[in-house]
Amino acid sequence: MFHQSFDTDIEFFSRRCIWVNGPVIVGAGPSGLAVGAGLKEQGVPFIVLERADCIASLWQKRTYDRLKLHLPKQFCQLPNLPFPEDFPEYPTKNQFIGYLESYANHFYISPNFNENVQSAKYDETFGLWRVKTIISTSDSNPSATAEVEYICRWLVVATGENSEKVVPEFEGLEEFKGNVVHACDYKSGVAYHGKQVLVVGCGNSGMEVSLDLCNHNASPSIVVRSSVHVLPREIFGKSTFELAVLLMKWLPLWLADKILLMLAWLIFGNLEKYGLKRPSLGPLELKNNSGKTPVLDIGALEKIRSGEVKVVPGIKRFSRGRVELVDGQNLEIDAVVLATGYRSNVPSWLKENEFFSREGIPKNAFPNGWKGNGGLYAVGFTRRGLSGASLDAIGVSQDIAKSWKEETKQKRKSVAARHRRCISHF
Secondary structure: OHHHHHHHHHHHHHEEEEEOOOEEEEOOOHHHHHHHHHHHHHOOOOEEEOOOOOOOHHHHHOOOOOOEOOOOHHHOOOOOOOOOOOOOOOOEHHHHHHHHHHHHHHOOOOOEOOEEEEEEEEEOOOOEEEEEEEEEOOOOOOOOEEEEEEEEOEEEEOOOOOOEEOOOOOOOHHHHOOEEEEHHHOOOHHHHOOOEEEEEOOOHHHHHHHHHHHHOOOEEEEEOOOOOOEEEOEEOOEEHHHHHHHHHHHOOHHHHHHHHHHHHHHHHOOOHHHOOOOOOOOHHHHHHHHOOOOEEEOOHHHHHHHOOOEEEOOEEEEEOOEEEEOOOOEEEOOEEEEOOOEEOOHHHOEOOOOOEOOOOOEOOOOOOOOEOOOOEEEOOOOOOHHHHHHHHHHHHHHHHHHHHHHHHHHHHHHHHHHHHHHHHHO
16 A cells, blocks of 8 residues: 555656646647637737647658648638748648748747647546646657646647548558558659559549659559549639639539539549549538548649559559459559548547547537537647638637636736735734
8 A cells, every 4th residue: 555655656746747827739730830829919828739849740741742732822821920922822841831930930839849748638626637748858868758747727639630640451461562651651752763653542642642653753553442523723723722612602512513513524524434433422512521622633633544643443452562453453563652641649648528529520510619618629620621720720719818818817806805805904
């Protein structure tokens, strides 16, 4: 009994405990930065916890070199600071990272880097959040760590929908012996020159990786297991996304979809003959129901038409240097790129099951998925990209600021009352 109590005391004293007079924001990506900027403007103190050693680690460390924003810049800028006027319509990856760094500097946001949240739990007795983290204290010694516990009234989850890569299991993949990488580790097609590459996944990343491989004289085959919507990035010189927003403003979703698909057919023709079958639901309705984003073509379709990118069906199994497909085809391949997407990591650390689903996404659909109970908030889970995250960030920062100011006012009144009582006794 004595030893158990002694061990508990050691654990308590070895962990620093910090009171935060404001919210704790978990994640220093665009969502976390946008919330921080809103709070700064309201005069609310906060801290930002980030497991990586930089802001926007997804963009800085887990994206390919040729990446550009898929939407026009006006739909991707964060609140209260537009992109520089000299930026192109579709900023490059490095331009966007530079913008985010300028954004953090502009609003004096200094995240706590290399600090990984282990758990966050609401203490109902005190009405406070207890956020436990592990900090890497030495770059040269990864095992050198320290534990910290933050106590706060508000918790903002800003880790987003794409915090962990999804790697499906494939029969025989361990027998393949060739190079297998997830798209988050793919940088450029330079290393694949002259090679036969299987790209698994036909979303925007899979299509763009296939295009990049072609441009570096590789021979990619892209796995299209089911149906997919491919739309032109621009229609008659206007952004397809901007056109979709305009159509949805005035028309029902099904009719907006009909118009978009008709325009896509006029530009692309029938894509089924290339192995690209469209889903039964239109692109906007599918996005709204399941969060599945249509592919905005930036050149991959031309490579598919010319045969430089080969469309193949689902995978049955891998073997040494080969893949067998569900239609019986056998392909010799040198490498595999898994463009199989990402998922939320929230369930691994947030000890709560009312607001977030088991998949780590708020249960309430947009635009009502940003506020939970007990001071819990979520930003960047709208499945509506940076524009959706910005809208959430504005709502969250304003709501927290209102509560913080009210509580601060009450505390000051309480302190003043105690002060008066002390003077009267004296």
